[in-house]
Amino acid sequence: MNPYVISQAPLVLGFALLLIVASFRPHQKESLSGLISIVALGATAVCMWFWPPDVTDYFGGAIHVTPVGRVLAYICLALTAGAMLLSDEYLNKIHVTAVDWRMVVLAVGMGMVNLCLAGDLPTLFIAYELVSIPSYLLAGFSHRDPRSNEAGMKYLLLGAFSSVLFLLGLSFVYGATGETNLLAIHDKLAAAVSTGAAADLVLAKVGLALILGAVFFKVGVAPFHTWLPDVYQGSNLASLAVIASPVKVAVFGMLGMLLWGAFEPLADLWKPVLLCGAAISAVMGNLQGIRQTSMKRLVAFSAVVNAGFILLGIMAHSATVVIFYLGSYGIMSLGTWAAFMAMGTPKADVDELSDLTGLGRNHKWLALAMTIILLSFAGIPLTSGFAAKFGVLLEALRPDMDTPRHTVQVLLLSVVGGLISFYFYFQIVRAMWIEKPESRGSKASPLVPELRWNYVFVLAMSVVVIISLGMFLRLPGL
Amino acid sequence: MLSSLAVVLVRNPVRATLLLILSFLPTSFVYILLQASFVGILQILVYAGAIMMLFTFVIMMINPAPKGGEDPVMGGGPEHGSNKAGALIGLVGLVVAGFLVIPMVWQAASQVSVAAVSKPDFGSLASLSDLLFKDPANNPMTVSFELISFLILVGIIAALNFSRRKAHGGHGGHGGHAAIAVDSITTRPTKALPVLTRAPSPDRK
Numbered sequence: 063m064n065p066y067v068i069s070q071a072p073l074v075l076g077f078a079l080l081l082i083v084a085s086f087r088p089h090q091k092e093s094l095s096g097l098i099s100i101v102a103l104g105a106t107a108v109c110m111w112f113w114p115p116d117v118t119d120y121f122g123g124a125i126h127v128t129p130v131g132r133v134l135a136y137i138c139l140a141l142t143a144g145a146m147l148l149s150d151e152y153l154n155k156i157h158v159t160a161v162d163w164r165m166v167v168l169a170v171g172m173g174m175v176n177l178c179l180a181g182d183l184p185t186l187f188i189a190y191e192l193v194s195i196p197s198y199l200l201a202g203f204s205h206r207d208p209r210s211n212e213a214g215m216k217y218l219l220l221g222a223f224s225s226v227l228f229l230l231g232l233s234f235v236y237g238a239t240g241e242t243n244l245l246a247i248h249d250k251l252a253a254a255v256s257t258g259a260a261a262d263l264v265l266a267k268v269g270l271a272l273i274l275g276a277v278f279f280k281v282g283v284a285p286f287h288t289w290l291p292d293v294y295q296g297s298n299l300a301s302l303a304v305i306a307s308p309v310k311v312a313v314f315g316m317l318g319m320l321l322w323g324a325f326e327p328l329a330d331l332w333k334p335v336l337l338c339g340a341a342i343s344a345v346m347g348n349l350q351g352i353r354q355t356s357m358k359r360l361v362a363f364s365a366v367v368n369a370g371f372i373l374l375g376i377m378a379h380s381a382t383v384v385i386f387y388l389g390s391y392g393i394m395s396l397g398t399w400a401a402f403m404a405m406g407t408p409k410a411d412v413d414e415l416s417d418l419t420g421l422g423r424n425h426k427w428l429a430l431a432m433t434i435i436l437l438s439f440a441g442i443p444l445t446s447g448f449a450a451k452f453g454v455l456l457e458a459l460r461p462d463m464d465t466p467r468h469t470v471q472v473l474l475l476s477v478v479g480g481l482i483s484f485y486f487y488f489q490i491v492r493a494m495w496i497e498k499p500e501s502r503g504s505k506a507s508p509l510v511p512e513l514r515w516n517y518v519f520v521l522a523m524s525v526v527v528i529i530s531l532g533m534f535l536r537l538p539g540l
Numbered sequence: 541m542l543s544s545l546a547v548v549l550v551r552n553p554v555r556a557t558l559l560l561i562l563s564f565l566p567t568s569f570v571y572i573l574l575q576a577s578f579v580g581i582l583q584i585l586v587y588a589g590a591i592m593m594l595f596t597f598v599i600m601m602i603n604p605a606p607k608g609g610e611d612p613v614m615g616g617g618p619e620h621g622s623n624k625a626g627a628l629i630g631l632v633g634l635v636v637a638g639f640l641v642i643p644m645v646w647q648a649a650s651q652v653s654v655a656a657v658s659k660p661d662f663g664s665l666a667s668l669s670d671l672l673f674k675d676p677a678n679n680p681m682t683v684s685f686e687l688i689s690f691l692i693l694v695g696i697i698a699a700l701n702f703s704r705r706k707a708h709g710g711h712g713g714h715g716g717h718a719a720i721a722v723d724s725i726t727t728r729p730t731k732a733l734p735v736l737t738r739a740p741s742p743d744r745k
């Protein structure tokens with residue numbers, strides 16, 4: 063029995079147990095299924111910890127273990143467990159069958175682990191689909207809400223289209239190289255670049271362009287980001303804690319590993335593309351984000367801005383910085399969803415900016431935690447958001463790297479964009495601390511947050527991680 | 541090719557589905573000509589047989605009620621001319637994409653066919669199963685195969701969940717098989733049952 067199979071077994075077993083729970087006690091108290099899923103995710107992480115370090119390939123190269131992939135898989139599992147913990151009471155509130163939801167999330171977890179470890183094209187694509195298809199389901203999970211249905215449908219149609227482009231890109235790459243193994247593709251491409259076999263490379267370049275387009279869509283890089291605010295607004299918070307946090311980490315990680323690994327010989331092609339994506343994201347995300355009054359849409363545009371920074375990190379070819387950014391971004395957005403869940407009323411989620419008025423007076427600690435997360439999103443020093451952004455900028459300006467032209471301009475643009483984004487993060491802070499409830503007229507009723515232990519726990523964890531990463535961790539090069 | 545064009549142009553979903561079956565046939569012939577006879581047969585069996593059967597069935601079952609003069613099943617709908625600019629842009633894009641893609645595919649095909657001929661049993665059932673299942677511990681396909689089965693399982697779960705939410709109606713969290721039965725009786729659009737026997741609406745061109 064090889065260690066890879068053993069590490070996947072807890073997820074499958076957990077899934078099977080949930081199936082049994084679903085068939086015998088479909089509408090009982092949900093804590094049991096939550097416990098099963100968290101144990102399954104944790105057991106997978108523990109099994110992966112004990113993988114023998116000298117074995118890198120399983121199943122003839124279908125699974126290729128790299129240190130980067132392993133770290134990303136741990137991050138994804140931890141964030142998924144956090145989302146699972148958050149979901150406990152919330153799913154009850156929005157009348158979603160928790161067992162079903164958790165089974166779908168476990169499938170996402172399995173997809174993410176395999177996405178981080180995929181070593182050949184079929185595994186890569188199927189893991190990508192195992193992440194994507196359950197994500198569409200999660201977006202449309204709360205069936206009462208017509209907006210959730212719309213979000214699920216929109217995500218499904220657009221996402222299926224992007225998956226097809228991804229598959230087309232992969233098959234072009236296969237056509238160009240005749241290999242499915244990513245390492246072999248790297249060797250073939252490197253050989254073709256060195257000998258200048260132009261005919262093969264055209265096909266591979268078109269394939270790479272299609273892959274980049276599909277993945278940019280998936281992670282919401284401008285100008286492929288238009289679906290993002292709608293899906294964020296429509297989805298329920300528990301699903302968002304999965305779609306917007308660990309799934310982002312996994313797909314960005316996959317993009318990074320694909321570009322640094324198999325497509326490393328074509329760096330001249332993808333570096334400018336990433337730079338363009340980063341520049342457009344910085345402009346579009348910030349300018350569109352300014353005018354939002356819906357909290358979820360605001361977070362969606364902030365995701366676009368952050369995606370731009372992550373692209374810069376990937377372009378700078380620095381795994382440490384990208385992992386740090388992804389981890390910090392994942393925990394920040396998980397904390398945001400925890401805070402939103404805690405702020406919601408028993409009937410509805412918090413949505414409009416004006417709902418938050420006076421939160422700082424009535425619920426100091428909740429408002430404080432939210433403020434710290436927002437400061438980290440904005441990139442104020444002493445938070446992990448600052449360390450991550452600073453690390454990306456330093457790595458992109460590393461003197462020994464052959465950056466494409468206009469890198470400096472794009473970096474400046476990102477920094478200016480970061481300054482603009484201060485405005486929309488501080489709008490929330492202002493609403494919470496400064497504005498008086500009376501100034502908004504009759505609509506402003508002070509929130510009645512439900513401070514359940516799991517919300518508080520995840521929120522506190524994320525704040526602790528944000529501050530400790532921001533203060534204590536030293537990046538290489540810092 | 542022509543029939544797949546017609547699938548998009550015909551305004552009657554049932555006819556479109558039948559035409560889609562027609563357009564699958566040449567596709568499977570292409571597979572067979574490419575010496576992948578098993579895939580070709582699968583194309584007919586699975587797609588033209590099972591999946592399109594399901595499509596037709598679903599279209600006839602759902603049959604959305606006609607709204608304000610347009611009948612989604614039997615045709616009609618918005619004016620044809622309203623989207624000419626979009627159609628033109630699409631056509632130009634198609635031609636450009638064709639010019640880009642066809643030479644590349646041609647080139648790729650010229651390389652692939654050599655490899656195919658060199659293997660005598662290419663595309664046969666035995667070689668396919670060898671590829672998928674031989675030596676499972678070292679076969680790269682094992683992982684994909686298992687993951688796909690997991691993916692299908694998720695699809696089933698989701699389908700169950702979607703059907704259960706219908707049964708719950710407004711209450712959520714309660715209800716069971718009895719609720720499903722009641723629900724399916726009361727909410728089915730009884731007005732729209734005779735799909736095929738209905739005469740075409742007069743505003744169809």
